[in-house]
Amino acid sequence: MVSTQIVLANRPKGMPVLTDFRFEDIELPVLSDGEVLVEGVYYSVDPYMRGRMNAAKSYAPPFEVDKPIIGGVVAKVLESKSLDFVAGDLVTGRLNWRKKDVVQEKLLKKIDASIAPPSYYLGILGxxxxxxxxxxxxxxxxxxxxxxxxxxxxxxxxxxxxxxxxxxxxxxxxxxxxxxxxxxxxxxxxxxxxxxxxxxxxxxxxxxxxxxxxxxxxxxxxxxxxxxxxxxxxxxxxxxxxxxxxxxxxxxxxxxxxxxxxxxxxxxxxxxxxxxxNYESLFPEAIKEMSQWIKAGKLKFTETVIQGFEHLPIALLGLFSGENTGKMLVKA
Incomplete structure (x- = not known):
């Protein structure tokens, strides 16, 4: 199966430009035990990603040149060889910028769309x-x-x-x-x-x-x-x-x-x-409290959603000129 991915073409100097990204078609491997085939639904763009384009040492390893950008994704399971997921499940994880991908089950977490819209798991509940x-x-x-x-x-x-x-x-x-x-x-x-x-x-x-x-x-x-x-x-x-x-x-x-x-x-x-x-032990407390405030109407959220996987680089660059209100997302 062929998929499209977005890779880091060059390490930017100053403000990134579109030529620092490159689109490629790749052949995905056949599913093995413990893996799932997913299709991206929502992709997150975040300011911290700019730091990972540099080669400098930081809290997260830099993106590799000629390798896919990695970020938060909400995806739909298309096929599964995992006991934890079935086709149709909505999942989230830190995944490659690919339209479809074969992913190890340990990298994914199932989300409950009855609690909040799926995109919220990249925003207020992410x-x-x-x-x-x-x-x-x-x-x-x-x-x-x-x-x-x-x-x-x-x-x-x-x-x-x-x-x-x-x-x-x-x-x-x-x-x-x-x-x-x-x-x-x-x-x-x-x-x-x-x-x-x-x-x-x-x-x-x-x-x-x-x-x-x-x-x-x-x-x-x-x-x-x-x-x-x-x-x-x-x-x-x-x-x-x-x-x-x-x-x-x-x-x-x-x-x-x-x-x-x-x-x-x-x-x-x-x-x-x-x-x-470094604070993952506090996430359950945060999700519990914020879910209650959302249900009570005390906590609202807003999103800027750009349509189309091909617009991911444009969306990321838009963060640095303030084009978003609330969470910036790309809907595939």
């Missing part, structure tokens, strides 16, 4: 949801009445963090990059205030005006000048869950910013970077 929950609840340690600022607030993680803050009784301010995103954060997701960083003439002052009592928790998805502005308004004993640095991912030479360590030291601030795969 890695972004786990990231938001662990980072905010276990590292942010929110207390009712505190002020929370979220950068990248209209992204897959940010929209969840803001709602978790409201559930925990906090005041929450989001930072995003368009007036439509600002509207959605306030009207759809319950943020108290939101700032369009692209049109704001003085972000540091705008944060100070909206946070007269300072910032107790800063959930950092972005880094760069936005984080500089927020941290200048940080409170004593504040917490900073360090989730992402998308403003810097495509910099061949990271820009020099303010030296923030003296401020963190003098105000006794905790800044903690975290990689969600």
């Amino acid at each position: 890695m972004p949801g786990m990231t938001a929950y662990v980072g905010f609840i276990h590292i942010g340690k929110p207390k009712a009445g505190e002020t929370v600022v979220v950068s990248g607030a209209a992204g897959a993680v940010g929209v969840i963090v803001g709602q978790l803050a409201k559930i925990k009784g906090c005041r929450v301010i989001g930072i995003a990059g368009s007036e439509e995103k600002i509207r959605l954060l306030k009207e759809e997701f319950g943020f108290d205030e939101a700032i369009n960083y692209k049109t704001c003439p003085d972000l540091k002052k705008a944060i100070a005006d909206l946070c007269p009592n300072g910032v107790d928790i800063y959930f950092d998805n972005v880094g760069g000048e936005i984080s500089d502005a927020v941290i200048n308004n940080i409170n004593f004993h504040a917490r900073i869950p360090l989730c992402g640095q998308i403003a810097l991912y495509n910099s061949s030479v990271p820009p020099m910013g303010p030296r923030l360590q003296p401020m963190l030291l003098s105000r006794s601030v905790l800044m903690q970077g975290f990689i969600i795969f």
Whole structure:
């Protein structure tokens, strides 16, 4: 059986371009015991994937040149030689970017579409949801009445963090990059205030005006000048869950910013970077609580869905220009 895959053609320098990806047709092997044939339904694109295009050592091994990109996928089982799966099952796993693939059973997890739409298992009930929950609840340690600022607030993680803050009784301010995103954060997701960083003439002052009592928790998805502005308004004993640095991912030479360590030291601030795969023991707790909040209508989610497997590279590049609201997905 022939399938189509997307491989890393070159290691990008700075912002990736479409020629850094290549489409190939391959012949799939015959199924062996313990394997299943799957067809992709939804494919996830995530900012961390940019880091894996580099050869640098990190928490996850780099993608190999001339080998398939790997990411979160929801797939349908077409044929099975596994005792755990049957044809028709919906599954999720970290799989190759292929239209169809032969996969070992240990790489797959069955999903229940009666709890939530299948795509949610790549979003609010997948890695972004786990990231938001662990980072905010276990590292942010929110207390009712505190002020929370979220950068990248209209992204897959940010929209969840803001709602978790409201559930925990906090005041929450989001930072995003368009007036439509600002509207959605306030009207759809319950943020108290939101700032369009692209049109704001003085972000540091705008944060100070909206946070007269300072910032107790800063959930950092972005880094760069936005984080500089927020941290200048940080409170004593504040917490900073360090989730992402998308403003810097495509910099061949990271820009020099303010030296923030003296401020963190003098105000006794905790800044903690975290990689969600190190917290898998907390996933059952997160899924249980968030499923209850979803059913109760306290937790909403939004997706940007692009149609067509062939548009996966375009969707990934779109993350870095802010073309998504919520989770960016490709539907095959």
